[in-house]
Amino acid sequence: MPDERLKTFGDEQLMKELAAGNHEAFEELLRRYETQVITFCYAFMRNRDSAEDLAQETFLRVFRNAARYMPVAKFTTWLYKIATNLCINESKKGQIRHSRSLDEPAGSDPDGTRIIERLANKGDAPLTEAEKHEAQTLIERAIAHLPDDQRTTLVMVEYHHMPYQEIAEILGVTVSAIKMRVKRARETLRETLKILQAESK
Amino acid sequence: MSEPSITRSAPKEITCEQCRDLLSEYVDHELSDQEKVDVEHHVATCIKCASESTRLVGIKNIVQNWEGVKGSSKFREAVLEQYISESRMMASKPFTDAAAAARAESQRQQEQETGKPPAASTAFWIAVVVALIATVALVAFLFAGE
Numbered sequence: 229m230p231d232e233r234l235k236t237f238g239d240e241q242l243m244k245e246l247a248a249g250n251h252e253a254f255e256e257l258l259r260r261y262e263t264q265v266i267t268f269c270y271a272f273m274r275n276r277d278s279a280e281d282l283a284q285e286t287f288l289r290v291f292r293n294a295a296r297y298m299p300v301a302k303f304t305t306w307l308y309k310i311a312t313n314l315c316i317n318e319s320k321k322g323q324i325r326h327s328r329s330l331d332e333p334a335g336s337d338p339d340g341t342r343i344i345e346r347l348a349n350k351g352d353a354p355l356t357e358a359e360k361h362e363a364q365t366l367i368e369r370a371i372a373h374l375p376d377d378q379r380t381t382l383v384m385v386e387y388h389h390m391p392y393q394e395i396a397e398i399l400g401v402t403v404s405a406i407k408m409r410v411k412r413a414r415e416t417l418r419e420t421l422k423i424l425q426a427e428s429k
Numbered sequence: 430m431s432e433p434s435i436t437r438s439a440p441k442e443i444t445c446e447q448c449r450d451l452l453s454e455y456v457d458h459e460l461s462d463q464e465k466v467d468v469e470h471h472v473a474t475c476i477k478c479a480s481e482s483t484r485l486v487g488i489k490n491i492v493q494n495w496e497g498v499k500g501s502s503k504f505r506e507a508v509l510e511q512y513i514s515e516s517r518m519m520a521s522k523p524f525t526d527a528a529a530a531a532r533a534e535s536q537r538q539q540e541q542e543t544g545k546p547p548a549a550s551t552a553f554w555i556a557v558v559v560a561l562i563a564t565v566a567l568v569a570f571l572f573a574g575e
Contacts, residue, residue, distance in 0.1 A: 249520075254512055258505060266504070267497035279498060284508045291512055347494050348487030367495040385457060386492040392459050411453040414488050421491070 239303035247294040254291055261287075264388060265311055271383035272315035274372055282318060286311045301397070304390075308398045344421055370420045378413035385410055438463050440470030448478045456485050517571060521564055532556065 234242065234256040245253035265286055270279035289310050290297075297306070343363050346352040355363060371379060384395045392406045399406075441463070443451075448471045454460050455468045472479045535556070 262500050263497050266500050270498040280504050347491045350490050
């Protein structure tokens with residue numbers, strides 16, 4: 229029977245359990261951060277297979293270093309620093325083949341404009357399931373077209389909801405650099421979304 | 430007793446250029462209290478900057494709808510499999526380390542006594558047998574628990 233108490237534990241407490249040999253603590257960490265870490269790695273690599281490989285290695289390194297983990301900084305800062313180093317090292321090895329979805333032709337997407345506009349205006353009518361699926365594809369394409377630095381930073385702001393200071397610490401850059409990347413990422417996204425809208429007409 | 434009053438900083442006039450420089454941080458709640466007041470005051474009185482602010486919020490709303498990348502059906506299984514394999518290796522490590530340490534100590538003692546490299550001593554073999562028994566017990570325990 230899984231230990232439901234673990235769901236109420238903070239991350240630092242889970243790490244103590246993991247260091248003490250509690251297997252369920254590892255499962256809880258995995259459950260908590262699986263999608264977030266894979267998404268983080270995907271923002272770097274733009275390839276799902278690579279993202280999963282690197283996410284797997286990230287979690288295993290968390291386990292291997294559990295006994296040495298000191299909660300000096302937030303757990304997520306430590307976790308994503310591990311992921312960042314793995315992604316950067318993997319990127320240096322050479323060209324990664326980007327996921328096919330980025331290379332798909334734009335195609336006719338008459339509803340794309342309306343979906344983007346409705347997403348921009350939070351108060352508009354909710355999307356249908358089919359529209360939600362289309363929206364995910366559109367957003368992912370737009371994000372994938374961002375330059376590397378802008379993409380990784382914007383994903384950490386908008387998806388992981390991290391403050392600039394934490395992002396700067398994880399990526400090893402200044403807060404000023406983060407501010408600039410976010411600003412430019414939004415400008416680039418605006419142009420990309422205009423192109424997506426133009427393609428759909 | 431009267432409630433302490435919350436004083437709001439007086440806004441400073443900023444230009445459109447200064448405002449647009451701060452808008453991205455504003456929508457991310459990254460501005461200082463003063464900067465926030467300055468931007469809000471300017472946006473309330475400038476149609477162009479208000480429009481730009483709305484566009485930025487729109488971009489933010491779009492991206493925040495992204496659900497990220499979910500793991501494949503095999504991801505969790507693969508991670509747990511590797512984790513279990515590594516945790517078993519780690520669990521037996523203290524016993525193999527103890528056997529190695531006992532042997533090293535025994536050799537050191539024999540060298541001190543005879544001045545010659547030792548043959549295997551009784552103490553060494555006792556340490557090896559203890560380590561083997563402990564390893565077998567652990568493996569039996571782990572497999573019994575599955």
